[in-house]
Amino acid sequence: MDLITGAEILVRCLKEEGVECMFGYPGGAVLHIYDALYAQDHIKHVLVRHEQAAVHAAEGYARASGKTGVVLVTSGPGVTNAVTGIADAYMDSIPLVVFSGQVPTALIGNDAFQEVDAVGITRPCVKHNFLVRDIKNLAETIKKAFYIASTGRPGPVLIDLPKDITIGKAEFHYPKKIKLRSYNPTVKGHAGQIRKAVDLILSAKRPVIYTGGGVILSEGSPELVELTQLLGYPITNTLMGLGAYPATDRQFIGMLGMHGTYEANMAMHHCDVLIAIGARFDDRVTGKIDKFCPEAKIVHVDIDPSSISKNVQVDIPIVGSVPSVLRGMINVVRDEKLKPDAEALDRWWRQIDEWRAMKSLSYRQSDEVIKPQYVIQKLYEVTEGKAIVTSDVGQHQMWAAQYYLFDRPRQWINSGGLGTMGFGLPAAMGAKLAFPDQDVACVTGDGSIQMMLQELSTMKQYYTPVKIVNLNNGYLGMVRQWQEFFYQKRYSMTYLEALPNFVMLAEAYGHVGMRIEKPGDVEGALREAFAMKDRTVFLDFITDQGENVFPMIPSGGGQNEMLLAERDEMVSTHDEGMVLL
Amino acid sequence: MNNNNRHLISILMENEAGALSRVANLFSARGYNIESLTVAPTDDPSLSRLTLVTYGNEQIIEQIVKQLNKLIDVVKLIDLSETDAIERELMLVKTKASGEQRAEMKRLADIFGGHVLDVTEATYTIELTGTGSKLDNFLRAIEKEAILEVVRSGATGIALGQKALRV
Secondary structure (H helix, E strand, O other): OOOEHHHHHHHHHHHHHOOOEEEEEOOHHHHHHHHHHHOOOOEEEEOOHHHHHHHHHHHHHHHHHHOOOOEEEEOHHHHHHHHHHHHHHOOOOEEEEEEEEEEEHOOOOOOOOOOOHHHHHHHHHEEEEEEOOOOHHHHHHHHHHHHHHHHHOOOOOEEEEHHHHHHEEEEEEOOOOOEEEOOOOOOOHHHHHHHHHHHHHHOOEEEEEEEEEHHHHHEEEEHHHHHHHHHHHOEHHHHOOOOOOOOOOEOOOOOOOOOOOOOHHHHHHHEEEEEEEEOOOHHHHHHHHHOOOOOEEEEEEEEOOHHHOOOOOOOOOEOHHHHHHHHHHHHHHHOOOOOOOHHHHHHHHHHHHHHHHHHHOOOOOOOEEEOHHHHHHHHHHOOOOOEEEEEEOOOHHHHHHHOOOOOOOEEEEEEOOOOOOOHHHHHHHHHHHOOOOEEEEEEEOOOOHHOOOOOOHHHOOOOOOOOOEEEEEEEEEHHHHHHOOOOOOOOOEEEOOOOOHHHHHHHOOOOOOEEOHHHHHHHHHHHHHHHHOOOOEEEEEEEOOOOOOOOEEOOOOOOOEEEEEOOOOOOOOHHHHHHOO | OOOOEEEEEEEEEEOOOOHHHHHHHHHHHHHOOOOOOOEEEOOOOEEEEEOOOEOOOHHHHHHHHHHHHHHOOOOEEEEEHOOOOEEEEEEEEEOOOHHHHHHHHHHHHHHOOOEEOOOOOEEEEEEEEEEEHHHHHHHOOOOOEEEEEEEEOOOOOEEEEOOOOOO
16 A cells, blocks of 8 residues: 555545535644645635634534534644634534644654644643544544544544654555444433433423524434424524524524523423423523522433533433434324323413513614614515524624524524634634525624634635624623623723724725615615625624613523513622622 | 532543543533542553542532543543442551650551551651541541651542453
C-alpha cells in the first residue's frame, strides 16, 4: 500500500465520511492540511473571517441538515477563538468534528509560537477530544470522532493534530466500523418501562406532552406527531424543540418557559401527568424547581441517562432514542386498543382553551413606530411559514420563537443553551449552504449582529444569499428589559450609542441594505427583499425602543406566576430570584 | 435523603493521557466534592483503576455515577459503598521518638498493626494500612506534637466475594 501524508489521510477520511462542506481558517500549524485540500475538489471549504464563525456556521449546517458539521482551525488563537462555538454546540448537543492544528509533537509544552493546550482548554465543553500522537492512529481516531459526535446524545468532538502528524506518512486504512468498549449508547427503550409509562399516560386526567431538542436531533418528529394525535393531548415545545410538532396544529399550545405562552405554562403547572420527551428540564423552562408541576407524575424519555432526574425527580424514566421509544408506546396503545379518558380530556381542553383565550401573545399595534412582534408576523406571512429562521440572542430571539410558527423540525435554528450573541449570521450562512434552494432568514438585533458582522464578507465570497432581519431598538434589549423591571430603570451599559449605518455597511460588503422606519413599510420591504433570490439583504428595522418580551416568568417564580403585557404591575423579584437570573 | 454520605467509587478507565483530568475536571466543573483520589494501571496495561472518595446525598451520588459513566474514557465503575467491600489506605507517618516517647510510639504502632520502616536517634517512620477511620484513630492516639509528617495514599478498595470489576 502507498504511504500518504497525515494531511492526505485526513482529507481521505473526510471523503469516506461523506463530508461535502467544511468551515475553517488556515494558519501555520495546518498548512499541510490546507495544501491537501487544495489538491482535491470533492469537499467544499468555506473560508470564514473569524474561527468562532466557522463553528457557528458548521452548527447552522448541522442543525439544518442533521449531518455532522466539520471545522478546521489552526493552533493557538485559532482554537481559542473556536471555543465559544464549541461550547455552544456542546450545550445544544450538536454533532461537530473540529480539527485543530497543534505545534509539532517535539515542541508541545515548550510554550512554542501559537501553542495552547487545546485538549485541556476544550475538555469541559466537548463530548470527547483527542490529541493524535502517532500517525498510525490518525484514521481510526477520525472514525471514532465522527462516531462519537453523531451517536447517542450528539456533541462536538475535537481532534488536535500536531503539525508533524500531518507531514508524516503512513498507509491509509479507514475502518468500516468502530466499536468502543467504553461507549455504547442505549437506543432501544426498556419494554417494561414503556408499558408502565403507557399505563400512566392513559390514566391522566390533565396530561401535557413537553418536548425538547432531543426530538429534532433524533429525527423523532414523525413518531411524536403520531403519538400526540393518537392521544389527543396538548403539546408544548421548548425553545430548542420548536418545529418538532407543527405549531399551526390545534393541539400545540405554544412554547413554554420564561417567555412561554400563558396556556403552555398554566397547563404545565396544573397537569397531573407530564410526558417529557428529549427535553432536559432547563432552568428557563422549570422556573423555581420547588414550584414546578406540583401535581404531576412525570415520564421522561431521554437518550442521556444523566439528563434524567438531574434537576427534577421523575417517576418513570426511559433511557433510549426518542423515535424508538415513541414507536414502542404507539404500538402498545394501538395493539391493545387503549383509549385516553375522553371525558377528562374534554374538560382539560376546555380549561386550556380558557387560558388560550387570554391571548398572552397579543401586543398593542402602532401606526407610528414599528413593533418588533409585527415584523416577525410579517416575516412569517411573506415567507409563507416556510423559511429556515436562525436567530441571535436576546429579545428578538424570543419574538422570533413566539411569532414565527414553525411547522417542521430543523426550521428554527438558535443558540438555546449557551445563549451566544453572534450565532445567528454564521448559522444562517451554514443553513443556506446546506439548503441553497430554501429561503433563510437571520433574525437579529443591533447588539448581536455586531458580534459577527465580518461574516458579511464570507457571505459575499460564497454566495449565501440570506435575509438579515435586524430588529434595531438601539439597546441591548433583553438586558434593558431586566434593568427596567428589576434595577429601577438604571440602564447601565445597555444603550448602544453610535450604531453604524447598517445600510451603508451592508453595501460596503457588496450586499443590499434597507432601512425601514414605518409600520406601513414593513411588509413591502420584506417582499422586496425575499424577491431578490440571489442577494443577501440587510433589513434594518427601526423598532420601538421600549418594547418588552411578554409573557414573562420572573426568575424565582413558578409557572403560574406569569407577567402579561400591560396587565400586571411589574414587581421586584425577591433576592433568591435575582440570584437565579 | 439529604444526608451527605461518604461514597467510595472505583472506576476502570482507559489508560490514556487525559483520562484522569476528565474525571478531576468533572468534579470541579459540577461542584462535586472529592476527598481523595488514587489511580494506577491494572494487570491489563490498557486500563487504569481510579478510586475516589466523595460525599453527597442520594441524588448527587446518582448524578456523579451517571456523569462518570458518560465520560468516554470510563469503561466501568462500581460504588463500593453500595456493596460489601474492603477499603484500604496506606499511611506513612514520621514521628518524634526520643526518650520515653520512643517505647510508647513503638507500642502504639504495634497495636495498630503498623511497621517501623526507618529509625533514627530521634524519629520513627511508621507504615500503617487500614480503613480511613483506622488511620484517623492512630493519628488521634499519638501525641499531636510528636507528628512530624503524614503521607496518606487515599482510599482504595475491592468488593468482597466473587464480584469483580473487570472488562
